[in-house]
Amino acid sequence: MSAPRRPPFVWLVVLLCAVYVAYLAFTIHAVATYYGDVKDPGWLLRATGDGWFVSHVDAEGPAGTVEVGDRLVALNGDERAAVIGTSQFRDVDGGASYRVDFERRGQRVSLELPLSIVRGRLLEPLFLVVSVAFLLCGAGLAVLRPGDPQVRLIGLLMIVVAFTSLIAALSPPRPFLTGWQRVAYYALVVSNVGLLAMPMAFHLFNRFPDWAMPSRPWRIAQWLLYAIGIVVMWPAAAIADLGLAVFEPATQFLAAHPRLYLTSVLTASSAGSGGFFYQGVCLVLALVASARNYRRLGSEGSRRRVRWVLAGLTVALIPFIVLSLARATEWISLTKYHLYMPITFLAMLFIPAAIVMAVWKEQLFDIRVLVRRGLQYLFARAALRTLFALPVLLLAFSILSNPNRTVAQILTQGSGWINVVLIGAIAVALQSRQTLQTSLDRRFFREAYEQEQVLSRLIDEVRQRESLSQVATLVGARVDSVLHPASLHIFYRAQERSDRFDGHSSSGAVSGLQLSAQPALLRLLETDDAIRDVPAGIERLPQAERAWLMNLGVRLIAPIAGTRDRLVGVLLLGERKSEEPYSATDRRLLQGIAAQIGLVYENQHLKERVRRDADVRRDVLARLDKGGLGLLKECPACGRCYDSVSERCDADGAELALTLPIERTLDGKYRLDRALGRGGFGAVYEASDLRLQRPVAAKVMMGSLFGDQTALRRFEREARAAAKIDHPHITRVHDYGTVGSGGAFLIMELVSGNTWRAELQHARAVAPSRAAEWFRQLLDGLQFAHGMGIVHRDLKPENVMIVSPKPDGMLRAEADQRVETVKIMDFGLAKVMDAGAGATESVTVAGTALGTIGYMAPEALTGGLVDERTDLFAIGVMVVETVTGARPFTGATPEQVLTALLRNDYHLPGASPTMRMLDTIVQRCVAKDPRDRYASASELAHELVPALARCEGIGPGAAQEGAQPVAFDGATVVTKRETEISKEHALPKNRA
Numbered sequence: 001m002s003a004p005r006r007p008p009f010v011w012l013v014v015l016l017c018a019v020y021v022a023y024l025a026f027t028i029h030a031v032a033t034y035y036g037d038v039k040d041p042g043w044l045l046r047a048t049g050d051g052w053f054v055s056h057v058d059a060e061g062p063a064g065t066v067e068v069g070d071r072l073v074a075l076n077g078d079e080r081a082a083v084i085g086t087s088q089f090r091d092v093d094g095g096a097s098y099r100v101d102f103e104r105r106g107q108r109v110s111l112e113l114p115l116s117i118v119r120g121r122l123l124e125p126l127f128l129v130v131s132v133a134f135l136l137c138g139a140g141l142a143v144l145r146p147g148d149p150q151v152r153l154i155g156l157l158m159i160v161v162a163f164t165s166l167i168a169a170l171s172p173p174r175p176f177l178t179g180w181q182r183v184a185y186y187a188l189v190v191s192n193v194g195l196l197a198m199p200m201a202f203h204l205f206n207r208f209p210d211w212a213m214p215s216r217p218w219r220i221a222q223w224l225l226y227a228i229g230i231v232v233m234w235p236a237a238a239i240a241d242l243g244l245a246v247f248e249p250a251t252q253f254l255a256a257h258p259r260l261y262l263t264s265v266l267t268a269s270s271a272g273s274g275g276f277f278y279q280g281v282c283l284v285l286a287l288v289a290s291a292r293n294y295r296r297l298g299s300e301g302s303r304r305r306v307r308w309v310l311a312g313l314t315v316a317l318i319p320f321i322v323l324s325l326a327r328a329t330e331w332i333s334l335t336k337y338h339l340y341m342p343i344t345f346l347a348m349l350f351i352p353a354a355i356v357m358a359v360w361k362e363q364l365f366d367i368r369v370l371v372r373r374g375l376q377y378l379f380a381r382a383a384l385r386t387l388f389a390l391p392v393l394l395l396a397f398s399i400l401s402n403p404n405r406t407v408a409q410i411l412t413q414g415s416g417w418i419n420v421v422l423i424g425a426i427a428v429a430l431q432s433r434q435t436l437q438t439s440l441d442r443r444f445f446r447e448a449y450e451q452e453q454v455l456s457r458l459i460d461e462v463r464q465r466e467s468l469s470q471v472a473t474l475v476g477a478r479v480d481s482v483l484h485p486a487s488l489h490i491f492y493r494a495q496e497r498s499d500r501f502d503g504h505s506s507s508g509a510v511s512g513l514q515l516s517a518q519p520a521l522l523r524l525l526e527t528d529d530a531i532r533d534v535p536a537g538i539e540r541l542p543q544a545e546r547a548w549l550m551n552l553g554v555r556l557i558a559p560i561a562g563t564r565d566r567l568v569g570v571l572l573l574g575e576r577k578s579e580e581p582y583s584a585t586d587r588r589l590l591q592g593i594a595a596q597i598g599l600v601y602e603n604q605h606l607k608e609r610v611r612r613d614a615d616v617r618r619d620v621l622a623r624l625d626k627g628g629l630g631l632l633k634e635c636p637a638c639g640r641c642y643d644s645v646s647e648r649c650d651a652d653g654a655e656l657a658l659t660l661p662i663e664r665t666l667d668g669k670y671r672l673d674r675a676l677g678r679g680g681f682g683a684v685y686e687a688s689d690l691r692l693q694r695p696v697a698a699k700v701m702m703g704s705l706f707g708d709q710t711a712l713r714r715f716e717r718e719a720r721a722a723a724k725i726d727h728p729h730i731t732r733v734h735d736y737g738t739v740g741s742g743g744a745f746l747i748m749e750l751v752s753g754n755t756w757r758a759e760l761q762h763a764r765a766v767a768p769s770r771a772a773e774w775f776r777q778l779l780d781g782l783q784f785a786h787g788m789g790i791v792h793r794d795l796k797p798e799n800v801m802i803v804s805p806k807p808d809g810m811l812r813a814e815a816d817q818r819v820e821t822v823k824i825m826d827f828g829l830a831k832v833m834d835a836g837a838g839a840t841e842s843v844t845v846a847g848t849a850l851g852t853i854g855y856m857a858p859e860a861l862t863g864g865l866v867d868e869r870t871d872l873f874a875i876g877v878m879v880v881e882t883v884t885g886a887r888p889f890t891g892a893t894p895e896q897v898l899t900a901l902l903r904n905d906y907h908l909p910g911a912s913p914t915m916r917m918l919d920t921i922v923q924r925c926v927a928k929d930p931r932d933r934y935a936s937a938s939e940l941a942h943e944l945v946p947a948l949a950r951c952e953g954i955g956p957g958a959a960q961e962g963a964q965p966v967a968f969d970g971a972t973v974v975t976k977r978e979t980e981i982s983k984e985h986a987l988p989k990n991r992a
Contacts, residue, residue, distance in 0.1 A: 007146045016159050017139050020166075024132070026184055027166050031125055034173035040118040041098075045072060045085055047265045051258070052085045054102070065111050070102035080255035083262070126342040130349060131165030134158045137352035141359060150204075150211045151359060157200045158352055164194035168345070192237045195268070198282030199225040205286040208293065209305040209358065218289060225282055233278055237268035305358040312354020319344035391425040398422070471600050472504035475571075475593060480506060483586060484577040487553055491515050492560065492569030492601055503569070515570065518545045525559040526567040531587050532557040556582055560594045560601070568601045569594075632664040632672060633657065639675035641685065659683070660700060665690070666745050667737045670698055682743070686750060689734075696734060699746040715744050721790050722748075722827045729781030731801070731825045751823050753804055756797035756878075765885040770820075772948035774802070775879065776941060777822035782875075783937035785824070786868040792827060793866060795874035796855045797881065799826040853897050854887055858928050861898065869930040872940055876925025879944065880908065883918075883951070888926065902928070914951045921947055 043066045046055040052072040075081035076099055102109045138158025145151040170185055177185050199222070206214050206222050214222070239254075239261060254261045268275045294306045323344050327337045398419055399410060410419055461474060472490040480488055491503030501515045515522075520541050525532075532538060534554050538546055549557075553574040560569035571594055576582070582590075633642045633656040635649035642649070642656055643664055649656060660683065665671050672685040676697070687698040701715050719736035726732065735747035756774070759766065766774070778800060785792065792799075801823040853861075857873035860866055880888045888906035891897040906926065908919040921944050927933050934940040 009146050009152055010143055013139055013142045013146075013155065013159070017135070020135055020159070020162060023163070023166055023184075023188060024128075026181075027128065027169050030173045030177065030181065030185075031128070031169060034176045035125075037176070038118045038172050039175040040116050041086070041113065042066070042116065047085070047262055049259075049262055049266070051082050051262070065113065066100075066102070067104065070104050070109070072100070073103050073108060074101040075099075080251060083255045083258040084251065125169065126346050127165045127169035130345055131162045131169065133349050134165065134352050135162035137356050138162065141356065150208065153200065153204055154355055154359060157197065157204060158355070160193050160197045160200065161348075163188070163191075164197060165345075167194065186241075189241045190238050192234055192241070192268075195229050195233050195237060198279045198286075199229050202282050202286040202289065205290040205293070208290065208309070209302050210293075210297070212293075214289070218292075221285060225285070228278065233268050233275070236264040237275070239264035240268055308354050308358040312350040315350040316347045319347045391422045391429065395419060395422040395426065469504075471597055475597065476504050476506055479573070479590075479593075483573070483582070485555075485573040485575065486577055487572075487574035489515075489552075489554075489572040490569070490597075491572075492597070495605075501569070514548075518548060521545050521549070522567065522570075525557070525570060529559040529561040529567070531559075531591060556587075556590075558590045558594045560598045562598045562602045568598055571597075631658055632660060632662050634659045634675055641672040641674060662700065662739050662743065666698060666700075666739065666747075669735075670696065670745075670747055672698060687747070689747070695750045697748045697750045699748060700739065701744050701746075712738075712744055715746070719746050724788055725785055725790065727781050727784045729777045729822050729824060730785060731823050751801045751803055751825075753801050753821075753823075756800040756802055756822075756882075759802050760797055760881065760885070766882050768883060768948045768951040771879075771882045772945045773819065774822050774882070775875070775948060776945045778824065779875070779937045779941035779944070781822070781824050782871060783941070786871070786937055790827070791866060791868055792824065792871050792874075793860065794826065794852055794855075795824075795871050795878070796852050797878060800824055853894055854889060854901070856901070857930070858902055859930055861902065865930075867930070868936065869933045872925055872933050872937065873927075873930075875937075875940065876922050879918075879922055879925065879948075880906065883948070884908065888922075914947070918947045918951055 040058075042058045043054050044056040045052040050071070054066055054068050054070040054072075057066050057068060071082075072085065073079065073082050075086060097112055097114050099110060099112050102111070135158070138155040138161075140155075141151050141158070142155025167189060170188075174185060202225055203222050206218055213219075268278075290306060290310065294303060297303050297306070323332075323337065323340055326332045332340070399405075405413070461478075472492070475490055476488050479485065485506075488506040489503065490505075491501040494500045494502045499516055503515075505511065521538070524538070524541065533556060534549050535546060537557065538549060541549075549572075552572070554572045555575045556573040558571035558573070559567055560571060562568040571590065573582070573590075631644045633644055633646060634640070635642070635652065635654050636657055637652050637654040638649060640649055640651060641664055644658075646656055648654065659675075666687075669690055671688045671690055673688055674686045675683055676686055677684045682699070682701045685698045685700065687696050688694075689696050701712070716736065719733055722731070722733040723736070731751060732749040733746060734749070736744070737747075738744050754762075782792070782795075803821040803823055855874040855877050857866075857870045858864075860870050877887055877889070880886070889897060889901040889904065891900050906922075908915055908922060910916075921940075924933055925940065934943075
C-alpha cells in the first residue's frame with residue numbers, strides 16, 4: 001500500500017520552514033557576533049516630503065552641535081544622504097569620526113562628530129524566542145491539519161510573524177553587516193512579508209471561529225486590504241528599503257528621484273505614518289469583525305474561542321501600548337524605550353498560545369472564569385501573606401524606633417506588652433501558616449477536590465457491586481452529580497460473546513441496539529481503549545457513525561475493557577452543563593471507573609460460566625451414575641471415598657459429592673479409599689490392591705487434561721520410566737492402566753511421611769549431619785536412575801519424600817534415632833535416553849524448557865541439551881536451600897528468578913574452612929556450563945556427604961545469615977497438568 005500523498009500546502013510550509021531555518025542560523029550568527037554593540041550617533045532623523053530632519057538629540061550625545069530641526073544635507077561629503085538618510089553609517093567604523101552637513105536656519109553647518117558604540121542592550125535576542133515560538137506553532141498547526149482552511153490561514157499568519165520577528169532581531173547588528181551578510185539581510189527586508197500580517201489577521205477574524213462566509217461588504221473590505229498591501233504598501237516598502245541597497249545603481253537612482261523615495265518612506269516604512277495607519281485600519285477592522293462574529297455565534301463553545309483569542313491579544317498588546325504611551329509623553333527616555341521594547345515583545349507569546357488553545361482544543365475553560373478565580377485567589381493569598389507579615393513589621397518598627405533598649409526593656413517597659421503580643425502573634429502565624437494556606441487552597445478549589453473524592457470513592461463502590469445493572473445505575477448517578485454531563489450512556493455486552501449491548505441511558509435517547517449498529521466505532525474502541533474526544537477522536541469513522549454521535553451530543557467516549565483487553569462496554573458522556581472541558585483528572589478517574597466496570601463484568605460472567613460448568617458436570621455425572629457405573633463419591637471434609645449408592649460420610653456426616661467421572665474400583669483391581677491430594681491433572685488417592693491385599697497409592701489423571709493424548713503419552717512414559725527402576729530410594733510403580741478413552745491411572749508404592757519441602761518449612765534449615773544422610777540416599781537413588789538412562793528433570797523438595805514411620809510400641813527417643821528413608825517421586829518430566837541408539841524419548845517440542853523455575857539448569861531453561869548434569873544442578877540448589885533455608889537464586893517475579901539464575905553467582909555464607917569446602921562443592925553443582933559440574937551423582941556424593949557431615953556449625957542461626965526473602969516461590973514450567981512452557985516464562989533456545 002502506497003503512503004498517503006501529502007497536500008501541496010504541506011510542501012509550501014516545509015519550504016518556508018527551510019528558508020526560515022537558514023535565516024534563523026544567519027540571525028543567530030549576526031546577533032552573537034555583534035551582541036550588545038549598537039552604532040549610535042546620538043541623534044535621530046524623521047522623513048518629510050522635503051527631506052530628513054533631526055527629530056531627537058540625546059542628552060549625552062552631541063548636544064550643542066546637532067540641533068532638533070536641522071535638515072541633513074550630506075554625510076562624509078556624499079549629498080545623496082539628503083535623500084536616503086543615514087543608512088551610510090554602515091560604512092563608518094564604530095569609534096571613528098564622520099563629517100555631517102546640516103542646513104540650519106538657511107545656512108549650511110558642517111560638523112565633525114564621533115560615531116559611538118553603545119554597549120549593554122542585551123535584550124534583543126528575545127525577538128528570536130518569539131520568532132521561534134510563532135514558527136513552531138504555525139508550522140505545527142498547518143502540518144497537522146492541512147485540510148482545514150482556517151488552520152492553514154492561521155499557520156501562514158504565524159509563519160509570517162516569525163519572519164518579521166527575525167527582521168526585528170537583526171535590527172541592532174544591521175549597521176555592522178558587510179558583503180554577503182548585507183545581501184542576505186537586504187533580501188529578507190525587501191521581501192516585506194510582514195506587510196501581509198495585518199490583512200491576514202483581518203481575514204482570519206472576518207471568518208473566525210466557525211469559518212462562515214461573511215457578507216459581501218466584509219469580503220470586499222478583506223480583498224481591498226490585500227490589494228492595498230500588495231499594490232501600494234509592498235512596492236512603497238520595497239523602494240524605501242532600497243536605502244539599504246548593496247548595488248550602487250540603485251542608490252544613484254533613488255538619489256536622483258527624491259520625491260519617489262521620500263514618498264515611499266512616508267507611505268510604508270517605520271519612519272513615516274502610512275504604515276502605521278494601514279496597520280491600524282487592519283487591526284480596527286479585525287476587532288470590529290470579531291465583535292460582529294461574536295454577536296451572531298449561537299454556540300457558547302465558539303464564543304469561548306473568540307474570548308480566548310481576544311484575551312491573548314489583549315495581554316500581548318497591553319505592554320506595547322503602555323510603553324508607547326510612556327514614550328509619547330516622554331515619561332521614559334528613548335534609550336529606555338529601546339531597552340524595554342524586547343521585553344514587551346516577549347508578551348507576544350500569549351498570541352500563539354491563545355490561538356493554539358482556541359483552534360486545537362475541542363473544549364475550553366471559559367477564560368473569564370479562569371481570570372476571575374485566578375485574581376480572587378491571588379488577592380486572597382496576598383491578604384494572607386500581609387496578615388502574616390503585619391506583626392513582624394510592627395515589631396520591627398517598635399524595636400527600630402528605640403534601638404538602644406535591651407531585650408528586657410523591649411518586653412517590659414512602656415508598651416512592652418504590645419511587643420509580647422506581637423511575638424505571640426508571630427509564633428501563632430508561623431505555626432498555623434501551612435494550615436491556613438491549605439484551607440485557602442481548598443476554599444478556592446473545593447469543587448474540584450470534592451469531585452475527585454466522589455469519583456475516587458465511586459471506583460471502590462463499583463468494585464463492591466455484583467450486578468451490572470446496579471453498576472450502571474450507580475455510575476450514572478455519581479457521574480451526573482459530579483461532572484454534570486448533559487447526557488450519560490453506559491452500555492455493556494449482553495453476553496460475553498454477543499454483539500448486542502444492554503445498559504443505562506440518562507436521557508433515554510439511545511439504546512444498546514443503536515450502539516450495536518455502529519460496527520466501525522466498536523472496532524475502533526476494540527483496538528484502542530484510550531478515552532476519545534468527539535469529534536477529534538473519531539475522524540476515521542464513517543460519516544453516518546460520526547453524525548450519530550454528534551446528534552447524541554456525545555463529547556467523550558470511555559471504552560470499558562475486560563481483563564483480556566476485549567471491549568466489553570462503553571461509556572458515552574455529553575458536554576458538561578457548565579460548558580467546561582473534561583480535565584485530565586476527570587479523564588484519569590473515568591478510566592479507573594471504566595476499568596472497574598470491566599472487572600465487574602468479567603467477574604459476573606466468570607461466575608456464570610462456573611455455574612453453567614457445574615450444572616453440566618452434575619448433569620453428566622448424574623447420567624453416568626444412572627447407567628449403573630458405580631461412580632466415585634468423596635467426602636469434601638475428610639476425603640474418604642464411597643460408592644455411588646452412599647449419600648453421607650460415616651465419619652463426619654458430610655454430604656458426599658461426585659468429583660471425577662470414574663468408578664471407585666479402577667480396572668476391577670484397585671479400590672479408592674481416601675483422597676490425598678488434588679490438582680489440575682487429577683488426584684492422588686490412598687487405595688487398596690484387592691488382589692494382593694496391600695495399601696497402594698493411585699495417581700489418576702483426569703480433570704482439564706481429560707482426553708489430551710499428548711498428556712496421556714507423557715503419563716504412560718512416567719509409568720514405564722519409573723517401572724524400570726527398582727531401588728529403595730525411588731518410589732516403586734506397580735501398575736498402569738486407562739480410564740475410559742481419555743484418562744489413565746498409575747499404581748505406586750504407598751509412602752508414609754513428609755515431603756522434603758514440608759521438613760524445610762518446619763525446621764527452616766536442617767542440621768548438616770541429618771542433611772548428609774538425606775543427600776547420601778538421594779544421590780544413591782539418582783545414580784541408579786542415571787545408570788538406567790533416566791534423567792528426572794524436576795528434582796525439588798516437593799518431589800522427595802522423607803519416610804520416618806514410628807512403629808507401634810517404639811519409644812519416641814528410639815524413633816528419633818531411627819534412620820530416615822529418602823524416596824524420589826514424580827518422574828512425569830523424566831527424559832529416557834537410549835545410549836546405544838543415541839536417541840531420546842520425548843513427547844515435547846524440541847527446545848522446550850521443562851522443569852521448575854529456580855531449580856532448572858541454564859541449559860534446561862534455554863532448551864539446550866539435557867543430561868545427568870541437569871539433575872546435579874538441582875541438587876546444588878537443594879543443598880543451599882537445605883542448609884541455609886533459602887534458595888540461591890531468588891526474585892520477586894519469575895523473570896527476576898530467571899535473570900538471577902542465568903547471570904548471578906552465589907556463595908554460601910560463613911568463612912570457616914568447612915564452609916568454604918562446602919561452597920566449592922556447591923559452585924561446581926550450580927555452574928552455568930554443564931562441563932564445569934560433577935560428571936555423575938556418585939562423584940558428587942563422594943565429596944558432598946563428608947563435607948556436609950563436617951559442617952556442624954551450620955544450623956538455623958546460620959540459615960538466618962544466608963537466607964534471602966523469596967517473594968516468588970517457584971513455578972513448574974511444565975506442571976503435572978502437562979502444559980508446555982507458558983508464554984510469559986518462555987525463553988529462547990540455547991543457540992550454542
